[in-house]
Amino acid sequence: xxxxxxxFINSAMSADGKxxxxxxxxxxxxxxxxxxxxxxxxxxxxxxxxxxxxxxxxDPSLTVKSxxxxxxxxxxxxxxxxxxxxxxxxxxxxxxxxxxxxxxGMRIVLVSRSAPADRIEKxxxxxxxxxxxxDEVDLAAAMGKLKAMGMKRLMVEGGATLNWGMLSAGLVDxxxxxxxxxxxxxxxxxxxxxxxxxxxxxxxxxxxxxxxxMDEGILCRWKVLPEP
Numbered sequence: 001x002x003x004x005x006x007x008f009i010n011s012a013m014s015a016d017g018k019x020x021x022x023x024x025x026x027x028x029x030x031x032x033x034x035x036x037x038x039x040x041x042x043x044x045x046x047x048x049x050x051x052x053x054x055x056x057x058x059d060p061s062l063t064v065k066s067x068x069x070x071x072x073x074x075x076x077x078x079x080x081x082x083x084x085x086x087x088x089x090x091x092x093x094x095x096x097x098x099x100x101x102x103x104x105g106m107r108i109v110l111v112s113r114s115a116p117a118d119r120i121e122k123x124x125x126x127x128x129x130x131x132x133x134x135d136e137v138d139l140a141a142a143m144g145k146l147k148a149m150g151m152k153r154l155m156v157e158g159g160a161t162l163n164w165g166m167l168s169a170g171l172v173d174x175x176x177x178x179x180x181x182x183x184x185x186x187x188x189x190x191x192x193x194x195x196x197x198x199x200x201x202x203x204x205x206x207x208x209x210x211x212x213x214m215d216e217g218i219l220c221r222w223k224v225l226p227e228p
Contacts, residue, residue: 004143005154008174009163010041013192014184019160022186026058029180031215043069045155047083047146051162052092055099063103081105083151087162089136091119100126110137139169164195167204172224180217
């Protein structure tokens with residue numbers, strides 16, 4: 001689709017498909033090699049996107065860690081970090097969130113028209129605020145706006161609600177899943193994809209592009225197949 005960036009999701013999950021505990025606390029699932037691979041993916045992207053739930057639970061900075069990769073981006077005329085994006089319908093992103101204060105680079109907060117005006121004004125002091133959608137962020141419309149802003153390659157780092165929103169809207173091209181050697185369990189622990197779920201006749205199909213053993217788990221790369 002030329003009207004949106006190339007979009008891929010990168011996620012680590014337990015052997016039973018959980019991305020964090022029932023308390024929604026971040027768990028170290030992969031190891032050094034996978035962290036380096038993820039850092040390389042970040043450095044190769046125009047933007048990295050997470051949902052507000054991830055920001056509130058984990059407070060990620062989403063910065064490139066490798067000094068070498070930062071230098072390579074600088075030498076290519078880019079900022080050290082890709083643009084960092086929060087999908088935040090109600091403009092709840094804390095003004096002291098790491099994503100807004102750590103590392104150089106553009107910050108974008110995607111909001112809906114239902115977001116409080118005072119919160120939007122405060123966020124504009126820290127980030128570029130882009131409005132798309134009425135009660136919630138219209139992800140398809142937001143992708144079009146990001147493409148118009150020059151974003152050609154977008155990395156999505158979750159969480160489960162955002163993954164569902166992007167996949168169910170047909171906005172994802174590829175998925176990287178690292179499956180670790182642990183079981184987390186829990187009826188309320190978030191999985192790789194939450195949301196309403198697909199009915200049987202609309203289940204999303206994937207094509208396995210590759211798989212390799214990494215750290216103490218396995219990395220799979222998937223292509224999202226178009227609907228028939």
